[in-house]
Amino acid sequence: MRIQFTKMQGAGNDFVVLDETRGRLGLTPAHYRYLGDRHFGVGADQILTVRPSPAEGIDFEYVIHNADGNEVEQCGNGSRCFARFVRDQGLTTKDRIRVKTMKGVIEPLLTPDGRVTVDMGPPVFEPAEIPFDATGLSLLPMGSWGYWPLAGVDPAQGAHLLIAAVSMGNPHAVTLVADVDAAPVGAWGPHVQADARFPQGVNVGFLQVVSRSEVRLRVYERGVGETLACGTGACAAVVAGIRLGLLDARADVQTRGGVLTIAWAGLGQSVFMTGPATTVFRGEIDLPE
Numbered sequence: 001m002r003i004q005f006t007k008m009q010g011a012g013n014d015f016v017v018l019d020e021t022r023g024r025l026g027l028t029p030a031h032y033r034y035l036g037d038r039h040f041g042v043g044a045d046q047i048l049t050v051r052p053s054p055a056e057g058i059d060f061e062y063v064i065h066n067a068d069g070n071e072v073e074q075c076g077n078g079s080r081c082f083a084r085f086v087r088d089q090g091l092t093t094k095d096r097i098r099v100k101t102m103k104g105v106i107e108p109l110l111t112p113d114g115r116v117t118v119d120m121g122p123p124v125f126e127p128a129e130i131p132f133d134a135t136g137l138s139l140l141p142m143g144s145w146g147y148w149p150l151a152g153v154d155p156a157q158g159a160h161l162l163i164a165a166v167s168m169g170n171p172h173a174v175t176l177v178a179d180v181d182a183a184p185v186g187a188w189g190p191h192v193q194a195d196a197r198f199p200q201g202v203n204v205g206f207l208q209v210v211s212r213s214e215v216r217l218r219v220y221e222r223g224v225g226e227t228l229a230c231g232t233g234a235c236a237a238v239v240a241g242i243r244l245g246l247l248d249a250r251a252d253v254q255t256r257g258g259v260l261t262i263a264w265a266g267l268g269q270s271v272f273m274t275g276p277a278t279t280v281f282r283g284e285i286d287l288p289e
């Protein structure tokens with residue numbers, strides 16, 4: 001089956017975007033894995049699918065698959081590219097777009113400077129809704145909130161890895177490090193992801209606080225591995241930093257692929273993410289049956 005696609009990236013987190021506004025393509029998880037494969041397919045961290053409005057007051061539906069073929073709840077960098085795509089393809093003339101995702105409605109806004117600001121909705125801290133099994137874990141005094149000890153990732157050290165568990169629709173575990181460049185992302189990321197306390201897996205963020213308004217972040221993403229940037233990961237990291245008393249209400253997040261700006265006014269409020277969205281190329285590919 002030959003299909004058309006658009007390759008896009010937001011701060012280096014890259015996507016294959018598919019248009020199903022005129023009918024479903026009927027793809028399988030194996031097809032999504034093929035599209036994401038950097039050697040045998042197109043290559044991408046996630047595959048984003050655009051579908052028509054599911055209801056009154058909503059403009060589009062947005063479906064996200066990780067490169068491993070699994071559907072997931074949310075993708076921040078992808079939401080900015082989604083907005084850029086539907087405008088560039090003439091599927092809407094709006095600047096502010098209401099988009100239904102698996103876990104609620106988000107609202108990207110295309111801004112005159114070419115970036116996109118997205119209302120990502122409020123963060124979720126209730127362990128059962130993340131989901132994170134906190135049974136038997138006691139809260140740590142830091143910030144007197146959601147900062148948990150996880151099984152020691154380096155038995156030689158014997159130290160606990162301390163994480164803040166947050167959901168942006170998808171699950172995140174954020175840990176503080178002194179220097180992201182030296183952080184053992186490739187070792188600790190899979191270790192935390194394999195922890196049975198995250199029954200649906202987790203995206204693992206390594207957060208270095210530079211000042212009260214600037215951080216550096218690396219994320220080992222669920223279903224992909226380390227990406228150059230993770231939008232929901234940037235949201236989760238800044239929210240954790242604010243709740244731990246380390247950040248003000250707005251911070252620039254330096255990722256390996258670019259800068260994202262995250263703002264959060266506090267409990268019950270939405271997180272706002274601003275960043276780039278770029279079309280790289282368009283193409284078509286013959287999918288294996």
Ligand SMILES: N[C@H](CCC[C@H](N)C(=O)O)C(=O)O
Nearest residue numbers: 075076077170222230231232
């Ligand atoms: N790997 C994530 C989905 C993509 C998130 C990331 N690419 C973003 O920009 O938020 C998960 O399994 O929850």
